[in-house]
Amino acid sequence: MRRSLLYNPSALTALEGQSCIKPRSERSSRGLYATLLLTPLVDAFSILVIYLMVSTTSSVDIDINQDIQLPEASYSSVIESGTLVQLSGKDFLIDEQKIGASDLLDYLTRLHETLKKASDPKAKKLIVQADRSENFETLNPLVMAGTQSGFEEIVFAVIQTSEARGQD
Amino acid sequence: MNNSKEVNFELNLLPVISLLAVLLSFLLLTAAWVQLGAHEVKQALGGESDSKATLISLWIEISDSGSINLRVKQDVDKKALREILVQTQGNGVDQESLYEILQVLQKDLPDLKTALLMPSAKTKFNEVVAVMDTVKKANLRDVGIAPL
Numbered sequence: 001m002r003r004s005l006l007y008n009p010s011a012l013t014a015l016e017g018q019s020c021i022k023p024r025s026e027r028s029s030r031g032l033y034a035t036l037l038l039t040p041l042v043d044a045f046s047i048l049v050i051y052l053m054v055s056t057t058s059s060v061d062i063d064i065n066q067d068i069q070l071p072e073a074s075y076s077s078v079i080e081s082g083t084l085v086q087l088s089g090k091d092f093l094i095d096e097q098k099i100g101a102s103d104l105l106d107y108l109t110r111l112h113e114t115l116k117k118a119s120d121p122k123a124k125k126l127i128v129q130a131d132r133s134e135n136f137e138t139l140n141p142l143v144m145a146g147t148q149s150g151f152e153e154i155v156f157a158v159i160q161t162s163e164a165r166g167q168d
Numbered sequence: 169m170n171n172s173k174e175v176n177f178e179l180n181l182l183p184v185i186s187l188l189a190v191l192l193s194f195l196l197l198t199a200a201w202v203q204l205g206a207h208e209v210k211q212a213l214g215g216e217s218d219s220k221a222t223l224i225s226l227w228i229e230i231s232d233s234g235s236i237n238l239r240v241k242q243d244v245d246k247k248a249l250r251e252i253l254v255q256t257q258g259n260g261v262d263q264e265s266l267y268e269i270l271q272v273l274q275k276d277l278p279d280l281k282t283a284l285l286m287p288s289a290k291t292k293f294n295e296v297v298a299v300m301d302t303v304k305k306a307n308l309r310d311v312g313i314a315p316l
Binding site for chain 2: 038039041042045046048049052053055056062064070071072073074075076077078079080127130131132133134135136137139140143144153154155156157158159160
């Protein structure tokens, strides 16, 4: 060890260097280096990992448009997969395609048929993302076209507030 | 026979820490901090509505100002059995008053499980969701929305 490149006498601790009671002799191989206790660190990491894994909900990952401020609700249910429709201005965004209110019924009917043929679970629900400040008259064409096009349910996307988590 | 080998050994924790650090970083990056929820709307158009569930229904009219008119209707004759007006206090829908009235209604009419929302053209989406939330809180399971 003494001959090794890793041995560096200057790396001795100050206590070792100044010690009069038990000076570091040539024969003694004991060092006063304190080993870092890694067990509490592993414990803390494990707790954090378990907490994050448990708190990750099984809900579907859905993109939220940054321009849309969703309304808040306390008694909502967990969101499931479906066809996402975002309301931007007076147009509707479906699969990053802008659809006008007049073409909405035709587009949704065709989309529903395609999804149904492919046995896609998105054929069941229509998820609506709209800004909280929108008037209902802007949403009305979507509510009208939603059921007529064959989708079983219309779902309004909301942000869950704390009260709701207890209900789920 | 002097066995100087120690039986005790220290477990190398560095790989464990590395693995946990990677897992932790991954979970922190992929965690959804905003919880999305959903309010399901059962449509009352055409023949898709459930006829069994709509024996007694509550029709909720929301005005532009946020005041609410409640009408309890029986599907047989479509006459309003009861009519209650919930006046708004300040801006928006008065959720507390609505919830109290819904609770009283549910005590009187335990079969009441269906509500149909009728927002006006200028009703804000936020207010529609607030009314839906209160209705769900009052344990009315089937909530529909009537188009304009």
